[in-house]
Amino acid sequence: MTDVPPFAPEWLALREDADARARSREPVGLIGDRGRVVADLGCGTGSLGRWLSPRLPSPQHWVLFDRDPRLLSVAERSVPGATTEARRHDLAALRSADLSGCTLVVASALLDVLTRPAVDTLVGAVADAGCPALFSLTVAGRVELSPADPLDGAVARAFDAHQRRGGLMGPDAVGAARASFAERGVATRTFPSPWRLGGEDGALLAAWLRGWVGAALEQDPDLPADAYLERRLEECSRGALFAIVHHTDLWADPAGDDR
Numbered sequence: 290m291t292d293v294p295p296f297a298p299e300w301l302a303l304r305e306d307a308d309a310r311a312r313s314r315e316p317v318g319l320i321g322d323r324g325r326v327v328a329d330l331g332c333g334t335g336s337l338g339r340w341l342s343p344r345l346p347s348p349q350h351w352v353l354f355d356r357d358p359r360l361l362s363v364a365e366r367s368v369p370g371a372t373t374e375a376r377r378h379d380l381a382a383l384r385s386a387d388l389s390g391c392t393l394v395v396a397s398a399l400l401d402v403l404t405r406p407a408v409d410t411l412v413g414a415v416a417d418a419g420c421p422a423l424f425s426l427t428v429a430g431r432v433e434l435s436p437a438d439p440l441d442g443a444v445a446r447a448f449d450a451h452q453r454r455g456g457l458m459g460p461d462a463v464g465a466a467r468a469s470f471a472e473r474g475v476a477t478r479t480f481p482s483p484w485r486l487g488g489e490d491g492a493l494l495a496a497w498l499r500g501w502v503g504a505a506l507e508q509d510p511d512l513p514a515d516a517y518l519e520r521r522l523e524e525c526s527r528g529a530l531f532a533i534v535h536h537t538d539l540w541a542d543p544a545g546d547d548r
């Protein structure tokens with residue numbers, strides 16, 4: 290697969306297995322019986338619902354929010370064993386009334402693609418709604434590649450700067466969301482949820498590498514990254530490259546303790 294935009298259904302499908310393996314199980318245990326009416330913010334094609342719904346007590350109803358109607362139409366048909374409703378919505382303008390009746394808010398791979406005001410608005414809506422929330426798989430800004438390459442650090446720094454372009458939160462998202470919840474008196478906890486990609490994940494690893502290096506080059510066109518990408522893709526094709534892409538799962542609970 291060549292370059293795929295970050296919200297393309299092909300990219301979301303390619304990462305779904307790695308996401309499922311990476312998700313922390315610990316916050317799921319904290320949900321208890323509060324997963325009956327679940328708001329999935331930025332649901333994409335419903336990857337999180339496919340993973341989480343079988344782990345929660347039934348019956349469940351999922352309220353699926355996204356601004357992309359094409360993704361919503363897939364998601365509303367794909368949460369197993371639950372009723373669903375789809376809402377086309379800009380999450381940067383979310384209000385607590387939009388979450389009325391929901392007992393749990395979830396999101397996956399969302400916070401890092403929002404701006405600080407959008408994170409703050411969203412956190413305000415969730416806190417005012419008074420339900421617990423699980424924001425999973427937010428980028429942490431740390432990547433470990435094995436074998437190491439002298440250019441790894443420069444590519445990683447340029448990628449992180451690209452993630453922060455135009456005021457997007459990128460790797461600062463979890464810190465910003467925690468601070469915003471703390472201001473509203475809502476306790477949070479974080480859990481590591483790294484992708485661990487090796488020989489069996491060749492297609493995802495190659496697509497991720499192309500996106501990672503491509504974004505770094507867009508940010509810093511002087512980086513000598515073309516030969517780097519060729520080298521890394523060749524290692525990947527031989528099953529000789531291993532990557533840990535760090536993410537964080539954030540749990541926010543108005544009834545919880547800060548840790």
Ligand SMILES: C[S@@+](CC[C@H](N)C(=O)[O-])C[C@H]1O[C@@H](n2cnc3c(N)ncnc32)[C@H](O)[C@@H]1O
Pocket residue numbers: 295296301330331332333334335336337354355356357360378379380381396397398399402
């Ligand atoms: C990286 S994708 C993750 C999709 C899905 N949660 C998953 O894990 O596969 C981010 C999703 O958030 C949605 N999104 C991003 N910004 C949004 C906004 N301001 N309002 C509504 N949806 C948004 C995108 O359309 C996309 O579906």
